[in-house]
Amino acid sequence: xxxxxxxxxxxxxxxxxxxxxxxxxxxxxxxxxxxxxxxxxxxxxxxxxxxxxxxxxxxxxxxxxxxxxxxxxxxxxxxxxxxxxxxxxxxxxxxxxxxxxxxxxxxxxxxxxxxxxxxxxxxx
Amino acid sequence: xxxxxxxxxxxxxxxxxxxxxxxxxxxxxxxxxxxxxxxxxxxxxxxxxxxxxxxxxxxxxxxxxxxxxxxxxxxxxxxxxxxxxxxxxxxxxxxxxxxxxxxxxxxxxxxxxxxxxxxxxxxx
Numbered sequence: 322x323x324x325x326x327x328x329x330x331x332x333x334x335x336x337x338x339x340x341x342x343x344x345x346x347x348x349x350x351x352x353x354x355x356x357x358x359x360x361x362x363x364x365x366x367x368x369x370x371x372x373x374x375x376x377x378x379x380x381x382x383x384x385x386x387x388x389x390x391x392x393x394x395x396x397x398x399x400x401x402x403x404x405x406x407x408x409x410x411x412x413x414x415x416x417x418x419x420x421x422x423x424x425x426x427x428x429x430x431x432x433x434x435x436x437x438x439x440x441x442x443x444x445x
Numbered sequence: 446x447x448x449x450x451x452x453x454x455x456x457x458x459x460x461x462x463x464x465x466x467x468x469x470x471x472x473x474x475x476x477x478x479x480x481x482x483x484x485x486x487x488x489x490x491x492x493x494x495x496x497x498x499x500x501x502x503x504x505x506x507x508x509x510x511x512x513x514x515x516x517x518x519x520x521x522x523x524x525x526x527x528x529x530x531x532x533x534x535x536x537x538x539x540x541x542x543x544x545x546x547x548x549x550x551x552x553x554x555x556x557x558x559x560x561x562x563x564x565x566x567x568x569x
Contacts, residue, residue, distance in 0.1 A: 372556040432496040
């Protein structure tokens with residue numbers, strides 16, 4: 322199984338661009354692709370994660386794991402985002418130990434949602 | 446299949462309570478249970494949706510559908526939350542037409558994440 326790193330390509334973050342490809346979300350997507358997805362991760366562009374107030378936003382998801390959404394990401398964060406995605410992919414449930422998460426993931430969580438296949442007792 | 450309405454029971458929303466059962470998230474959960482889940486929806490308490498800045502938070506999820514997270518919910522919103530959950534449960538993909546969404550869902554979106562089983566082309 323592969324973890325998916327969704328990248329909102331429509332995030333504007335208050336910027337105005339005539340060319341949509343210059344939006345912060347689209348630039349973040351290109352930066353992530355330029356670095357390349359780590360093992361066990363695929364990068365997937367998405368048009369709108371509905372996290373417009375906290376863009377640029379990314380999400381990590383994989384069947385059987387918690388889903389995480391992170392906000393206020395920039396191109397400079399690409400290496401940390403990919404390191405965090407690799408750590409996520411290596412877990413059985415999506416729960417990376419707190420100290421092993423990139424600081425941007427610790428501080429810029431937008432939300433997380435349990436995996437539907439996990440027993441609710443595991444939701445902690 | 447049944448849609449799951451996750452309710453963060455640990456959301457504090459800036460309030461201080463010695464008794465955790467008085468937290469805004471816990472009160473919201475009780476209000477939703479008191480109204481009762483509509484057909485096709487189950488209500489599931491969760492300890493922390495990591496949306497602390499936008500609590501009280503709820504999430505709607507179902508295999509094969511987009512997952513949605515909503516924030517700044519209060520006990521008074523329980524009827525609207527349940528109406529929105531019922532509308533979500535009735536869709537094939539989680540995408541309720543904009544005008545049919547409760548106003549609190551239109552205005553208080555925290556994030557949404559595509560279903561892993563949906564083709565990315567449908568992510569719009």
